[in-house]
Amino acid sequence: xxxxxxxxxxxxxxxxxxxxxxxxxxxxxxxxxxxxxxxxxxxxxxxxxxxxxxxxxxxxxxxxxxxxxxxxxxxxxxxxxxxxxxxxxxxxxxxxxxxxxxxxxxxxxxxxxxxxxxxxxxxxxxxxxxxxxxxxxxxxxxxxxxxxxxxxxxxxxxxxxxxxxxxxxxxxxxxxxxxxxxxxxxxxxxxxxxxxxxxxxxxxxxxxxxxxxxxxxxxxxxxxxxxxxxxxxxxxxxxxxxxxxxxxxxxxxxxxxxxxxxxxxxxxxxxxxxxxxxxxxxxxxxxxxxxxxxxxxxxxxxxxxxxxxxxxxxxxxxxxxxxxxxxxxxxxxxxxxxxxxxxxxxxxxxxxxxxxxxxxxxxxxxxxxxxxxxxxxxxxxxxxxxxxxxxxxxxxx
Amino acid sequence: xxxxxxxxxxxxxxxxxxxxxxxxxxxxxxxxxxxxxxxxxxxxxxxxxxxxxxxxxxxxxxxxxxxxxxxxxxxxxxxxxxxxxxxxxxxxxxxxxxxxxxxxxxxxxxxxxxxxxxxxxxxxxxxxxxxxxxxxxxxxxxxxxxxxxxxxxxxxxxxxxxxxxxxxxxxxxxxxxxxxxxxxxxxxxxxxxxxx
Numbered sequence: 001x002x003x004x005x006x007x008x009x010x011x012x013x014x015x016x017x018x019x020x021x022x023x024x025x026x027x028x029x030x031x032x033x034x035x036x037x038x039x040x041x042x043x044x045x046x047x048x049x050x051x052x053x054x055x056x057x058x059x060x061x062x063x064x065x066x067x068x069x070x071x072x073x074x075x076x077x078x079x080x081x082x083x084x085x086x087x088x089x090x091x092x093x094x095x096x097x098x099x100x101x102x103x104x105x106x107x108x109x110x111x112x113x114x115x116x117x118x119x120x121x122x123x124x125x126x127x128x129x130x131x132x133x134x135x136x137x138x139x140x141x142x143x144x145x146x147x148x149x150x151x152x153x154x155x156x157x158x159x160x161x162x163x164x165x166x167x168x169x170x171x172x173x174x175x176x177x178x179x180x181x182x183x184x185x186x187x188x189x190x191x192x193x194x195x196x197x198x199x200x201x202x203x204x205x206x207x208x209x210x211x212x213x214x215x216x217x218x219x220x221x222x223x224x225x226x227x228x229x230x231x232x233x234x235x236x237x238x239x240x241x242x243x244x245x246x247x248x249x250x251x252x253x254x255x256x257x258x259x260x261x262x263x264x265x266x267x268x269x270x271x272x273x274x275x276x277x278x279x280x281x282x283x284x285x286x287x288x289x290x291x292x293x294x295x296x297x298x299x300x301x302x303x304x305x306x307x308x309x310x311x312x313x314x315x316x317x318x319x320x321x322x323x324x325x326x327x328x329x330x331x332x333x334x335x336x337x338x339x340x341x342x343x344x345x346x347x348x349x350x351x352x353x354x355x356x357x358x359x360x361x362x363x364x365x366x367x368x369x370x371x372x373x374x375x376x377x378x379x380x381x382x383x384x385x386x387x388x389x390x391x392x393x394x395x396x397x
Numbered sequence: 398x399x400x401x402x403x404x405x406x407x408x409x410x411x412x413x414x415x416x417x418x419x420x421x422x423x424x425x426x427x428x429x430x431x432x433x434x435x436x437x438x439x440x441x442x443x444x445x446x447x448x449x450x451x452x453x454x455x456x457x458x459x460x461x462x463x464x465x466x467x468x469x470x471x472x473x474x475x476x477x478x479x480x481x482x483x484x485x486x487x488x489x490x491x492x493x494x495x496x497x498x499x500x501x502x503x504x505x506x507x508x509x510x511x512x513x514x515x516x517x518x519x520x521x522x523x524x525x526x527x528x529x530x531x532x533x534x535x536x537x538x539x540x541x542x543x544x545x546x547x548x549x550x551x552x553x554x555x556x557x558x559x560x561x562x563x564x565x566x567x568x569x570x571x572x573x574x575x576x577x578x579x580x581x582x583x584x585x586x587x588x589x590x591x592x593x
Binding site: 105107108109111112113114115117295335336337338342345346349 | 473479
């Protein structure tokens, strides 16, 4: 083995102690944040100008410190889960290509039938797919194309179900926001092209009468904590970018910790996302809420909260019935696996490309190239990584 | 069983036995002790007796056990859609070659992904006309041999129609000949094949 675990043990001990101390130190802070969440909704927010300038999430529901109870999902309901995975281009591989595999499952409550499952693999090898501005595309670009493939599959299936299902919810794993476009440099035209493709699919879901949402498990966002800090500073007449984003005691505290007090099945208020790319989403602007998907505890036991972040387009938030449908559907699905929607677990299983499958596919690529008279092998580095990466043995003296 | 029913496909095989994968269990398929056949080149086939049906342990299924109200849709998804096949273990007891039934090990095992079928009634009758394969079953290791031979005989007897009693008598005589040095084992097997 090359990872010498014995050398990590003392570091591990220090890590355990540090995390425990940090957790204890944050108990007081959590109390302060809970107090802010209870009181700040009653005071005026910073101005629209400041909210926009500081990229603060906008509460949509007036009493944004409240929680909303679990609705009952309809007995006849269709939930469609989708996910995707990729093999990004690797210039050390036998050839330049990438693969996107999307998986989906249609779960029809009340049908007494087995759900339908779908797998759609795509192999891209043309130079127009692999290069942008004459540079090999990155894994982030492949992820963008994967996100679009996922939402397009959800849109296709929602349209198909529209005739037979009075209520359908399309559920994606992760986010509705193409956040990669915020981080990667690229032309405005490129950003617009990707966003338009994505938003077109959201629109197709809307036109089909379905609703759509994305779910993040164990979210690491801190937007609401930041909003509370901003409201606190605003009340003290000291809200400035430097005061808000300089060092403060609430640094690194995530929203999910703040909402651990949500009772099982209940959601937080809805907020409009601060992401810059959201400005390009038009009537599909992304909003979010937090939801405790854990079950009610048995008597004399405590329920362990499982907080997820749910993103929905503006037209879902604007319609109470649609919002309740998303809320109820996610709870019904999460109840099957005690915390994670069943359709997303199955969609992931349908989409995932295992290490063994990657290896076999690489062999198929080599075989196909040989049939066509081309010798193809990984680079020397790629070969050495394959040799040294698995089956490590310790040297015995 | 009067007609052939597809059981599944060969997952792995050796000369002595093979494993069949299938996506779902039916009311008649597969049955412990039943005679199945994996067709091979030409009109040949390899005969075997089903001695085990396994449902693989699956961590995903374990998660579902805690669900308070498991819906029919979830159960059907797990049984019909997930690629977790049932594995049916088969002991090879003979083969068909150029129209003749041979009740000893074949020269080669069936190939991977060959379909496997239950045998039609006439084929079951034909195979069980002789008892040469009894020794193969009795000497097989790491399988429930006594249960298998008893179940095989019971099912063969059911296919014999009016000749059922005569078949059972002859099968019993053959067992007595083979197990004359192990009367306890013989008695145990004979008790199991006693038909009501």
